[in-house]
Amino acid sequence: MNKRTIACIGCGNMGGAMLGGWLSVAGQRGYRVLAMxxxxxxxxxxxxxxxxxxxxxxxxxxxxxxLVLAVKPYQVEDVLARVAPALGPETILVSVAAGVSVERLRTACGGRCPVVRCMPNTPALVGKGVFALCFDDPSLKPDARERVQRLFADLGVCVELPEGRMTAFSALVGAGPAYVFQMMQGLVQAGVTQGFSWAQSRELVAALFEGCACMARQETTPLMEMRDNVCSPAGLTIAGVNVLDRAGLSGLLVDAVLTAEQRGREMETK
Ligand SMILES: NC(=O)c1ccc[n+]([C@@H]2O[C@H](COP(=O)([O-])OP(=O)(O)OC[C@H]3O[C@@H](n4cnc5c(N)ncnc54)[C@H](OP(=O)(O)O)[C@@H]3O)[C@@H](O)[C@H]2O)c1
Incomplete structure (x- = not known):
């Protein structure tokens, strides 16, 4: 085979985001990218x-x-029942469906091909996704695993996790863009309240998050120290930070993630 063929079933938010990323590098990597x-x-x-x-x-x-499966979790079995006869031991099935276990995927495709469970997030659209890859299927060969790792490395950062950690990852990182966009929205709204235009405020806040994210990744200084470094005594920043502390922002974020994880576990048992 001259070109590696990546095919995705489902072109919604997540399928579309991943396909967009793979199309950007298809020429360079020699991928053929298909979808249904x-x-x-x-x-x-x-x-x-x-x-x-x-x-x-x-x-x-x-x-x-x-073959990447990017349909809603409740649609997975139906779609796999239809495509199973076309799967062979050389095909690798990667599912991004939240809460659908490796065992369920293997059963749904009749054990015809190795399966990988993946949990993505939407910044994959701009090559900045964070992906958990679960390689717990014992039928997965080392070279198949490497191919999947290489494919997803083109879309962002990848971590390998055992199945038992996938729901925790989903609640923190899969759902993460919702938390971050909500925080950004609050700051954009603050900027507009101060008289910046919506567009300018959004631009400023996006650059603020980008800069802080770079610093957080590059430096090993504790985040609290990085925060305190910008709070001069009796200054304006500490006045703002005090409001966030009184509202318990850090505790709220911890609760949000733990509640999402609990909900994820309830959904898996249904
Ligand atoms: N969105 C996220 O942030 C996120 C994060 C982590 C994981 N995920 C996982 O990603 C998966 C997809 O989520 P999503 O947000 O992308 O959902 P979505 O926007 O609703 O996309 C689902 C896609 O699947 C298509 N589809 C449904 N049934 C089909 C079938 N029988 N054959 C072919 N295509 C079919 C839909 O077609 P129509 O356009 O006709 O509806 C749609 O394009 C889910 O399993 C979810 O758990 C999503």
């Missing part, structure tokens, strides 16, 4: 960038070296 989705109009923008659309999920599965 229920409403092809949703994939029109990606098709204009070189995404090949298949008419059926079976057709996508037959051509795939790596």
């Amino acid at each position: 989705t229920r409403t092809p109009a949703r994939a029109a923008a990606l098709a204009a960038r070189g995404l090949e659309l298949c008419e059926t999920a079976e057709e996508a599965a037959r051509q795939a070296d790596i």
Whole structure:
């Protein structure tokens, strides 16, 4: 086979984000990128960038070296029942469906191919996603695992996790963009209240998060020390920080993540 074929079933928020990332590097990496989705109009923008659309999920599965499943969790079994006959031991199935275990995936595809469970987040769209990859399927060979690692490394940061940690990761990182965008929204609103335009305020806040994220990754200084370093005695920053402390912002974030994790576990048992 000349080119590695990546096929994705489902082109919604997550499928679209990942496909967008792979299309950006397809030429460089020699990937052929295919997709099948229920409403092809949703994939029109990606098709204009070189995404090949298949008419059926079976057709996508037959051509795939790596088949990525990006439908809602409750749709996984239906889709896999349809594509299973087209899967072989050389195909690798990667599912991004939240809460769908390796065991469920293996059962749904009749053990025909090795499976990988993946938990992504939406910044994959801009090559800055964070992905957990679960390689607990014993039928997965080392070279298949490396291919999946390389594929997802093109979309952002990857960590390998055992299945038991996937829900914790989902609540912290999969759901993470929702927490971060909500915090950004609050700051953008503050800027508008101060008289900046919406566009300018958004630009300033996005640059603020980007700069802080870079510092947090590059430096090993404790985050609290980095915070305190910008709080001069009797200054304006400490006045603002005191408000956040009184509201218990850090505790709220811990509670948000733990509540999301608990909800994730409830959903898995249903
Ligand atoms: N969004 C996130 O931030 C996020 C984060 C982590 C994990 N995930 C996981 O990613 C998966 C997809 O979520 P999403 O947010 O991308 O959902 P979404 O926007 O609803 O996308 C689902 C896609 O699957 C398509 N689809 C549904 N049934 C199909 C079928 N039988 N054959 C082919 N395509 C079919 C849908 O088509 P239509 O356009 O016709 O509806 C849609 O394009 C979920 O399992 C979720 O748990 C999402």
